[in-house]
Amino acid sequence: MDVHALARRCADASDDDADDACAATVASACARDRETMVRAVMGMESILCGTDARARRRATSILAAATARCVDDLDARGVDALCGFFGGRLGDHASCGAAARGAAASARRASERAVEEVSRALFTDARPQSLRQSDRESCLGLANVLMRDERTARACARGAGEGDFGEAVARMVSAFDGEKDPRCVLALGEFWELMPRAFELCGEAAMKAYEENAEELYDVAASYFPVSFKPPRGDSVKISRRQLAEAVERAMTASPSFAPWAISHALESLNPSLGPGKMADAARAVRAMGEKWGRRVMEEYLDLIWRSMRAALSHPNATKMEEDDDPRATTPMAVMTTMFASDFGGGALSRAALTDQSVRDAEAALRLLASETASKGTCSMEVDGSEGCCGGGCGSGGDDDATTGRVVAATASRVLGAVAAATPALACEVIQVTLKRILDAAQISSDSTASKAAYASLILATPAIGGALDCCERNAETGVRVSVMGDESDRLVHLFSSAALGEINAQNVSEVIILGLAGLHMMCKFPSGFGLASETARVAVTSNLLDAIVCDHADESEDDVDIRIERAVDALVAAVSHGDEKLTAAVSTGAVLRLADKISVDNVRSVSGERAIRTLVAIAHANEAIRSDVARLFCDVTREALSANNFEAASDLINAMCRDDDGVLTRFMSGANAQTACETLVDFCLDECDTSGSFAANGVRVVASAMANCNAEAQARLAARAFDIENDKPEMSCAVICGLRPDVVFDVSRLQDVLKSLVDRATTSTDHGMRAQLVAAACGSVVRKFPNIEFAMPSQDLSNQGVVLIHGACMRARVMRRDVSPEFEAVVSRLITALDVTLTNDTHAAKGAARALGMAAGFDAEQRMLALGLRPCTHANEMFLANQRFFTKIAPVLIASARGSVGEARLFCSYAATKLAGGVPASVALNEQFDLFPFLSDVLIALTTGSLGHDVSSTRTALDLVSARLSNPALGGGADVVELHAVSLIQALCDIAVERDGTMTMDIRERALDALFASSTLKFSVTFPVRDRALQAAEFACDDPKRRVRRSAARARQAWIALSSK
Structure with missing residues (x-):
């Protein structure tokens, strides 16, 4: 179609939804050559000049889009013509927004004369405040485009007032003053920021006119400050309060001529009563003014700035976080701290702070308290009687003075902390000059804290150390490394140590201890x-x-x-984990050796022994060198405990070595002494440990972990020993196999024979407890670490629990390494086939197949031994997204089988899919492509009634998926899917919530009640049939013996009461 006719047809169209498409079509055609553009304009000429406002707006929009596409291909005359046309259309209320977009597109290449005409029309004819929001935003966008380039900015300033710059300022103010829309306010902030440069480019007369109107210009920006804005729920624009605050800040700091009004106005908002968010905005604004305007402008206002800062720092709101949902949210004090390090203050702010009256008052108060301590609060007159010294009550005001001293110290401490946090140099000055002078006045020395002012000194010193720490952490990579504590180190350590040991007198000793430990912790973190x-x-x-x-x-x-113990341990951990080698050496040669002396076979279970173990485990977790020493100590003492048949002490040490989260042996060690100690412990256990008693589980745990930390040569020797004793001590053989490195060299044929023997024993025995789990763990470990070793899965029926465990462990091992071999596919296919009871007629085998498939994604708590050889601490790592890959491959097959089946076959397929879902995030499991949610109600009912057995982990998974779907409607398909199964789901949740026979644990009941609460948000027509049952269940659960369950029950009860009252 000819573009002439196409343009006319697009402009005449009445479908608003097609507007953008029409504009794009014409713009694409016009971009080819200039003649096409001319034909398009000719085609829309009658519409552009017509009386139909709707058609005029559409035609102008199409022309603006075409201009944006082909403006670079037009000659200067054509660009000026288009620019002039759009400028003339700015006075047309209907097409003003489109005209502004077109003018913005053409202004870049238009002549200064054309730009002046556009500017005149924008600020004289357009009347933006009478337009709708999108058109106002377009007008502001045009104004910003004109201001960004020096050539067009100069022309814009001239055109706005038609040569009269005072009039130009007035027109600009009237055009945009009173804007309320957040998107337009963002653009207005940019325009106000760019405006001074435009007038400066026009010469001194223009700048003089701008400065004469500075107060009026600032009033426009000031009307938005402090920013009060909360984005509406569901807002698609996504403008944050921080964005608006930054835009207003740029407008407020646009010109130094704003200073007489801007600084005092911003400081008014540095008011604690306004909250931390607005305080922080005010501090940022003042800081930005200083950074933009410089020392010359700010110098006369520094005293006013400091007075406002001092009042703000003394209020608790100064240390509270902003309420913004922003990763950059901080505290007002943190913002004010940066002002002490700014160039515009020239050190005047920090000098004013360190010589402030509050600091001098603190020094005087502590000197007074110290002098009372020296005189014991008495005068020199001695008389008999019970009224004190002279009977005049000289020493009666001590408590009041101490209270006053604490209050004064607290006020000054915030000032010192803020200054110390600015730069390392200021931190040095705060601690080594100001704080030193105050501690001298308080008579605090490096060997005595008997002064009555000790507690107040502690209050004063804590924020100063904290501020210095924050500063040094920020400058750790760039700053010159100089101790900020210097010669005050010993005195400060003694002060905080005295507090940590409870040697400083105070009404609340625990508070003093916490302050002391906090100070020591901070000093260790530098x-x-x-x-x-x-x-x-x-x-x-x-x-x-x-x-x-x-x-x-x-x-x-x-x-x-x-x-107290937790904080002291945290401080020691900080001492060995922040790169200070000298401090780490002091811990290693001091605290570690003292703690080691407290650990012996007879002392392990004492209070001091338990604390020593707890501390050593924490320190070892943070430092590898210390971890090697601690591992050697624990291994040696464990061996001694086992020799003395002290299994309780040995169990405590083994738990410290093998805990999943922070066990000493769960991170590999390179120290030769530690590896030798582990090797010796494994040798001892292989010789002496009895694996038939209650200690067997701990014995195999420590053997596997210690074996994993042996070097390759030791592992080869120990593996050969383990193969030899397989018949007598199968548990120990399994533990050794679980701890093997993937690169160790051993006799493969012997390993295969040992595994075959172990598997035969596990699958033929009636005891499917720990031994069967250990055999399965050994098989899984071999499959994961040695994929080239052939291992034949047991062929017995899946109703045999030993076979199920071995299948599950090997499945997990293959999933961890993302196996795609045909052998693995065959095993998976066999398990899926076993789920169909209509083919096998064996529900026990189907249940076993479901459990084995579920183990592919992870093990239950009661199956922890299965993971013995499949953990990172035993050299078995899981490849990235392994569980998700397996789930996305197998879940559709299971769901399809469930959808095409009925009865038990459907149930077991759903059960297997639910168990697999426990190993992936809810957002993955509930994805629409899997359609798992409709089957959860059947699984929950079966788990509640016991037809699937009381599987706690599967129940937990199902409840989590239900809660996730009810809380987030975007998951798991449309609302109709949930509503279709809501009644059965709610009934199952009620059955779980009221269970009292012990089969449902506390967290299961709590999760069920949380899901019951979430279900109350469904449609009333869906919840109506079960509202009485849900309310009864919630009320019954309010009497649950567990507080957490009662809390969830109360919340669910309130929600269902509200529904029942409708």
């Missing part, structure tokens, strides 16, 4: 070179932290003891 300056201070820190762990205090509650 990056290398920034922290403690002396060897004596480092030794004292580690020694005193250990004393804080082992020393108890009178009238200390169990909770206080736990908190």
Whole structure:
């Protein structure tokens, strides 16, 4: 079709939905050559000049889109003609927005004269505030396009006032003043930021006119500050309060001529009563003013700025986080801290802070308290009687003075902390000059804290150390490494250590201890070179932290003891994990050796022994060198405990070595002494450990973990030994196999013979407890680590639990390595076939097949031994997204089989899919392509009634999927799917919630009640038939013996009461 006719037809169209498509079609055609553009304009001429406002707007939009596509191909005359046309259309209320877009597209190549005409029309004829939001945004977009380029900015400023720059300012203000839409406010902030440059380009007269109107210009920006904005729910634009605040900030700081009004206005919002968010915005605005306007402009306002900052720093809101849902959210104090390091202050702000009256008051108050301590609060007159010294009550005001001292110290501490957090140099000045002077006044020395001012000194010093730590952590990579504590290291360590040991008198001893431990923790966290300056201070820190762990205090509650020990341990961990080699050496040669002395066979289960083990495990987790020493110690003491038949002590040590999260042996060690200790322990267990008693489980755990930490030569020797004793100690043989490295060299044929013997024994025995799990674990370990070794899966029926365990462990091993071999496909196919009871007529085999398939994604808590050889700490890693890959491949097959089956066959396929879903995120399991949700109600009912057995992990998985779907309608298909199965689901949830025979654990009942609460959000027509049953179940669960369950029950009860009252 000819573009002439096409353009006319597009402009005449009445379908708004096709507007963008029409514009794109014509624009694409016009982009080919200039003649096409001319024909398009001719085709729409009558419409562009017609009386139909709707058609005029559409035609202008099409022409604007065409201009944007082909403006670079037009000659200068054509561009000016289009620019002039769009400028003339800015006064047309109907097509103003489209005209603004067209003018913005052509302005880049238009002449200055054409731009002046567009500017005149925009600020004289357009009247943006009378337009709808999208058109106002287009007008602001045009204004910003004109202001961004120097040539067009100059022309824009001239055209706006037709040569009168004072009039230009007035027209610009009236054009956009009063804007409320967030999107337009963002554009307005950019326009106000660009405006000063445009007038500056026009010469001194123009800039003078701008400055004469500065107050009026600033009032426009100031009307939006402080920003109060909360995005509406479901907003598609996604504008945050932070974005608006930054746009307004740029407008407020556009010109130094705003300073007389801007600084005082921003400081008014540095008001704690406005909340941390607006305080932080105000601090950012003042900081931005200083950074843009420089020291010359800001210098006369520094005193005013400091007074406002001091008032803000003394309020608790200064340390609270902003309420913004923004990763950059911070505290007002953090923003104000950066102002001390800014160039515009020239050090004046930090000097004002460190010489502030609050700091001087703190020094005077602590000096007074210290002098009272020296005189014991009495005068020199001695008389007999019970009224004190002279009877005049000289010493009666001590408590009031102490309280006053704490209050004054708390106020000054915030100031010192904020300054110390600015730069390392200021941190040095705060600690080594100001804090030193105050501690001298308080009579705090490096060997005595008997002063009555000790507690107030502690309150004062804690924020200063914290601020210095924040500063040094930020500058760890770039700053010069100089100790910020310097000669004050010993005194500060002694002050905080005295508090941590409860040696400082205060009304609340626990609070003093926590403050002391917090201070020591901070001093241990300093990056290398920034922290403690002396060897004596480092030794004292580690020694005193250990004393804080082992020393108890009178009238200390169990909770206080736990908190004290936890914080002291955290401080020691910080000491060995932040790169300070000297501090790490002090811990290794001091605290570790002292703790090691407390661990012996007879002392392991004592209070001091338990604390020592807890501390050593935490330190070892953070430092490899210490971990090797601790592993050697634990292995040796465990061997001694086993020799003495002290299995309880050995079990405690084994738990410390083999815990999944922080066990000493769960991270590999390179130290020769530790590897030798592990080898010796394995040798001892192979010779001496009895695997038939209650200690068997711990014995195999420690053998597997210790074996994994042996070197390759030792592993080869120990493997040969394990093969030899397979008949007498099969559990130990399995444990050794689980701990093998993938690169170890051994006799493959012997391993195959051992596995065959173990499998035969596990599948023919009636005992399917730990031994069967260990055999399965050994098989899985071999399949995962040695894929080239042939291993034949047992061929017995899947009703045999030993066969199920071996299948499950080997499935898990193959999934971890993302196996795609035909052998694996055959095993999976066999298991899926076994699920169909209509073919096999064996429900036990179907249940076993479902369990084996479920193990491919992970093991239940009661099957922890199956994972013994399939953990990273035993050299078996899971490849990336292995579970998701397997699930996405097998789940559709299982769901399709369930959909095409009935009765038990359907149930077992659904059960297997649910167990597999436990190993992947809910968002994956509930994806529409799998359609798993319709089958969850059947699985839950079967798990509740017991026809599938009381499978806690599968019940937990099903409940999590139900809750996820009910909480997030975007998961698992449309609402009709949920509504179709809602009644049966809610009934199953009610049955679980009221269960009291012990088959459903506390977390299962809690999850069921949470899902019941989420189901109350479904349609009333869906919940109506079961509302009474749901309410009864929730009310019954309100009497549950567990508090967590009662809390969930109360929430569900309230929701269903609200439904029942409708």
